[in-house]
Amino acid sequence: MAATDQSMSVPFNLRGFAASGGILVAAVLLLFVFLAVTKAQFSAYNNLYSLAFALSIDAIAIFGFTYVMVLGEIDLSVGAVYALAGTLTGWLLKVGGLDLYPAIVLALCVATAVGFANGFLVTRFKVNSLMLTIGTLILVQGVVGVLATDLVGGVYPRDFRLLAKTRWFGINATIIVAGFALAVLVFLQLRSSLFRKMYLVGENSETARIYGIRTDAFKLWAFVASAFFAGVGGVLTASRLTHASTDMGVGLEFTYVTAAILGGASLYGGRGGVGGSVLGLLFLALILNGLVMYNVNPLAQQVAIGVLLICAVLVDMIINKKEGA
Amino acid sequence: MPDLVELRHVSKSYGPVQALKDVSFSIRAGEVHALLGENGAGKSTTMRVVRGETAPSKGEVVVAGQTLTRFSPAVSDDLGIAMVHQELAIFNGLTVAENLAPDLPTRNRAGFVNRKALNEFATAKLNLFNLIIAPDQLMSSLTTGQKQIVEILRTISESRRLIILDEPTSSLNAQETETLLDLIKSLRAEGKSVLFVSHRIPEVLEISDRITVLRDGEYIETLENAGLTEADLVQRMVGRDMGELHRRRASSGANRDIVAFGAKGVSGVGGLNDVTLDLYQGEVLGVFGLEGSGASELSRLLFGLDVPAAGTLHVKENVVPNPTPLKMIDAGVTYLSPDRSESGLFKYRALTDNITAPVLSRLSRMGLIRRTKVQDTSRAYSDRFEIKAGGLASTPASLSGGNQQKVMMAACLTPDPDVVIVNEPTRGVDVGAKAEMHRKLIELAENGTSVMVFSSELPELVSLCDRVIVMRSNRIVGELIGDEITEDSAMTLAAGSAVH
Structure with missing residues (x-):
C-alpha cells in the first residue's frame, strides 16, 4: 500500500469530531461545571441522584429508537407506545385483574406488536416511516386515552408502584439495568458483526443489499426493538408516576429525536449510537434542570428544547452537505 | 446557409x-x-x-x-x-x-x-x-x-x-x-x-x-x-485504433462442458422478455445492449436484486429459488455495481468495512468480529488490487475513481465467488486503471471463475470476452463467439433497424 497525498493533511474534521461526540461531551461537562459552580443545590446528592434515576429510564426507552435512526428511518410512535405499555399494564392490573408480571409481559407484547406493524409496513410496502409512525402515534395515543379514562381517579396497585423503586445494592435497579445494557450495546456496536451490518444498511442500503445483507430484516427488527424498549421505559415510568395520565409520553418522540441527533445520529442514517443518544438525553436533562434552578417558566423550557433541536438538525445538514461535496 | x-x-x-x-x-x-x-x-x-x-x-x-x-x-x-x-x-x-x-x-x-x-x-x-x-x-x-x-x-x-x-x-x-x-x-x-x-x-x-x-x-x-x-x-x-489495451485475448480458457451459472426464461417487470443464457466455467461472457435494450435490467434480475416476473436462475445444476442477493452470494455469485456513485460503496466507512462487508459473518466468531481477520483480509485484497489509499482506515470518498472501482471489485471477490457479474467495470476510470481492471478480470477467468461482463463500451468487450450476447428491445438478438466479436458486428446487432 502506498500512501498518497490525500492522507497528508487532515485539518479539523467537523464530522469526525461531531460523530465521536466531542462537541457533546464538552458541552455536557461545561454545563455540569457551570451549574455546579453557580447553583449549590445542583450538586446536592439528591438532585444528582434523581437526575440519574430519571435518565436511566429514558435511556432504556431510547435504545431501540436510536437504532431505527441508525438505519435511516424514524419511529415517532415511540412516546405513544411508551405510554401504551405503562397504561396498559395498569389497566390489566386494575380492570383485567391480572398479576403484576403477566400484566407487564402482556403489555410489552402489545407494545412490541405495534413496533412489528410499523416495521412490517415500512419494509413490505416501502411506506415512509415518518408519516407512518405519525399515524401510529395518533392511533396508539387514542387507545391510551381510552385506557387512561378507565383508570381515572385511582392509583396503581402497590406492587406496580414499587416496581421502579426496586433497589439492588442500595441503588435503583433501573440505573444498574440501564448502565449494564448501555455497556453491552456499546460493546456490540463496536464488535458485533450484526451491529456492523446495521450501520452499513444505514449508510447505504442498496450497497448493503448487493453485499448480501438483509436490509429489510434489520429495519423490521429495529422497529420491534424500538417499541420494546419504549415499552419497558413506559412500564417503569407508569410505576414511577403511580397513576394513569393521558399526558404520559406526549411529545417524548421529539425529545428523543433531539437527543439522538445531538448524540451523533443523522436523519440520513448510518450514524449515531446508544452512547451518543444517552449523552444527548443527559445534556437535555441538565438544561432542563438548570432552567428549573434558574426559575425559568416551565412553559418556556420548551423553547430551549426547540432551539436545541433546530441547532442539532442544522449541524446534521451541514455535515451531510460537506459529505455531499 | x-x-x-x-x-x-x-x-x-x-x-x-x-x-x-x-x-x-x-x-x-x-x-x-x-x-x-x-x-x-x-x-x-x-x-x-x-x-x-x-x-x-x-x-x-x-x-x-x-x-x-x-x-x-x-x-x-x-x-x-x-x-x-x-x-x-x-x-x-x-x-x-x-x-x-x-x-x-x-x-x-x-x-x-x-x-x-x-x-x-x-x-x-x-x-x-x-x-x-x-x-x-x-x-x-x-x-x-x-x-x-x-x-x-x-x-x-x-x-x-x-x-x-x-x-x-x-x-x-x-x-x-x-x-x-x-x-x-x-x-x-x-x-x-x-x-x-x-x-x-x-x-x-x-x-x-x-x-x-x-x-x-x-x-x-x-x-x-x-x-x-x-x-x-x-x-x-x-472504428478506432486498437492499441495495446484493446488487443483481443488469444485463447479462451472456458470449459464448455460445465455450466457455472444460467438463466431460463427470465422475464422482468420492466419489460425484459424471456431471456435464457448459460455461462460456462472459466468463461468471460459479455452482454452488450444500448440504453433501453434491457441489459441493465437483466443484470439486476440475474443477481436477485429485482424480482423476476417469470423464469429461474441456476448455479451449476441447482436452481436458486426466489433469488435474493444473499442467496446468490451463498450460491457463489457476486455482483459489481454499475454505478459506484449510487451503490457498491459505503463512501464514508473505512476501506476495511467496505472490503469485508460481504464476509462479515465469516470473519466473526460467536457474532463478534475478529478484528485481526478483518484487517488481514482487507490488507490482502487491498494489496491484490493495489489500492492506493492513505491506509485501510481511509474512506472511499477520499479515493480516485479508479481506486474506488478497485475497492468495489475487492469487496466482490472476498466471498471467493465462482461467478462474478460485473457491470461497467471501468466506468469513469483512467486508462491505466482500466488496463489493470481488465487484467484482473482475465486473471480471474484463467483461475476458473466465470465472469459475466455487462458493459456499454464495445472495445472493452472485444478485448475481454470469449463470447458476447447482444440485446435489443428487451431480448437477446444475437451471440458472437471468438473472432466474430468485433465492434461492428456487435453494434450492428444492437442498433438493428427493425423491432421484431
Whole structure:
C-alpha cells in the first residue's frame, strides 16, 4: 500500500469530531461545571441522584429508537407506545385483574406488536416511516386515552408502584439495568458483526443489499426493538408516576429525536449510537434542570428544547452537505 | 446557409476525466443535425455545452456570430436555444394546455387564468403538428410518447432557433417515433435547427441533414447525409485504433462442458422478455445492449436484486429459488455495481468495512468480529488490487475513481465467488486503471471463475470476452463467439433497424 497525498493533511474534521461526540461531551461537562459552580443545590446528592434515576429510564426507552435512526428511518410512535405499555399494564392490573408480571409481559407484547406493524409496513410496502409512525402515534395515543379514562381517579396497585423503586445494592435497579445494557450495546456496536451490518444498511442500503445483507430484516427488527424498549421505559415510568395520565409520553418522540441527533445520529442514517443518544438525553436533562434552578417558566423550557433541536438538525445538514461535496 | 452555432476547439474535463477533446463543428440554420456516438462518446457533454448548461474548459462557442462569454441556460434561452432532456420535465397533475404554456400571459383582467385562451393557444399548437391530443386532458393520462411530444412542443416558439433533443425516441414505440420524426421535419420546414441525439441509426439516416460522429470524446467527422449507409456510420462510431489495451485475448480458457451459472426464461417487470443464457466455467461472457435494450435490467434480475416476473436462475445444476442477493452470494455469485456513485460503496466507512462487508459473518466468531481477520483480509485484497489509499482506515470518498472501482471489485471477490457479474467495470476510470481492471478480470477467468461482463463500451468487450450476447428491445438478438466479436458486428446487432 502506498500512501498518497490525500492522507497528508487532515485539518479539523467537523464530522469526525461531531460523530465521536466531542462537541457533546464538552458541552455536557461545561454545563455540569457551570451549574455546579453557580447553583449549590445542583450538586446536592439528591438532585444528582434523581437526575440519574430519571435518565436511566429514558435511556432504556431510547435504545431501540436510536437504532431505527441508525438505519435511516424514524419511529415517532415511540412516546405513544411508551405510554401504551405503562397504561396498559395498569389497566390489566386494575380492570383485567391480572398479576403484576403477566400484566407487564402482556403489555410489552402489545407494545412490541405495534413496533412489528410499523416495521412490517415500512419494509413490505416501502411506506415512509415518518408519516407512518405519525399515524401510529395518533392511533396508539387514542387507545391510551381510552385506557387512561378507565383508570381515572385511582392509583396503581402497590406492587406496580414499587416496581421502579426496586433497589439492588442500595441503588435503583433501573440505573444498574440501564448502565449494564448501555455497556453491552456499546460493546456490540463496536464488535458485533450484526451491529456492523446495521450501520452499513444505514449508510447505504442498496450497497448493503448487493453485499448480501438483509436490509429489510434489520429495519423490521429495529422497529420491534424500538417499541420494546419504549415499552419497558413506559412500564417503569407508569410505576414511577403511580397513576394513569393521558399526558404520559406526549411529545417524548421529539425529545428523543433531539437527543439522538445531538448524540451523533443523522436523519440520513448510518450514524449515531446508544452512547451518543444517552449523552444527548443527559445534556437535555441538565438544561432542563438548570432552567428549573434558574426559575425559568416551565412553559418556556420548551423553547430551549426547540432551539436545541433546530441547532442539532442544522449541524446534521451541514455535515451531510460537506459529505455531499 | 449561415452557421447558427459553431463549436471551436471545445474541450471539457471533469476532474481527471476528459469528456471532450478538441471538438469543432457547426450547426446551420434550418438543418437537422444528428450527434452520433457510443455511450460515453461525449454526446451529452456536447449538448450541454451547446445548451449553455456547462462551460467548456477550453475553446469557444459562437452563436449567430457572437462568442459566448457566459454559459447559463438563461443566456441560451435569450439566444433561442432550448433543450429537451431525456428525463421529462413535465407537470403530471396539470393539463396538456397548462404544460404547453406554463409561462404564457393568458390571464384575464382579474388576474385569473383565462382557460379559454389557454386551450385555444394549446389547440393551435397541437394542430400545427396534426396531433390528436385534447388540451384539457390531464398530462398523467398520456403515454410516454405523447408526453415527450408535449414537452417538445412546449420548447417550440417563435423565438426558438435551435432545439436540442436528447434521445427523444428511446422510450417511444414505432408509431410515436414516426409522429416525432414528422414533428422534427416540420420544425425544419419552419427554418428552425434541431440537434438530435439518438442511438438508432436508421432514424438518424431518415431525418438528419448532417451527422457529426464523436468517439471517446473526440470529434471524428461531420458527414452530409447523402448516400450514407448504416455500415458507414457504425464503422465511424466504433472504428478506432486498437492499441495495446484493446488487443483481443488469444485463447479462451472456458470449459464448455460445465455450466457455472444460467438463466431460463427470465422475464422482468420492466419489460425484459424471456431471456435464457448459460455461462460456462472459466468463461468471460459479455452482454452488450444500448440504453433501453434491457441489459441493465437483466443484470439486476440475474443477481436477485429485482424480482423476476417469470423464469429461474441456476448455479451449476441447482436452481436458486426466489433469488435474493444473499442467496446468490451463498450460491457463489457476486455482483459489481454499475454505478459506484449510487451503490457498491459505503463512501464514508473505512476501506476495511467496505472490503469485508460481504464476509462479515465469516470473519466473526460467536457474532463478534475478529478484528485481526478483518484487517488481514482487507490488507490482502487491498494489496491484490493495489489500492492506493492513505491506509485501510481511509474512506472511499477520499479515493480516485479508479481506486474506488478497485475497492468495489475487492469487496466482490472476498466471498471467493465462482461467478462474478460485473457491470461497467471501468466506468469513469483512467486508462491505466482500466488496463489493470481488465487484467484482473482475465486473471480471474484463467483461475476458473466465470465472469459475466455487462458493459456499454464495445472495445472493452472485444478485448475481454470469449463470447458476447447482444440485446435489443428487451431480448437477446444475437451471440458472437471468438473472432466474430468485433465492434461492428456487435453494434450492428444492437442498433438493428427493425423491432421484431
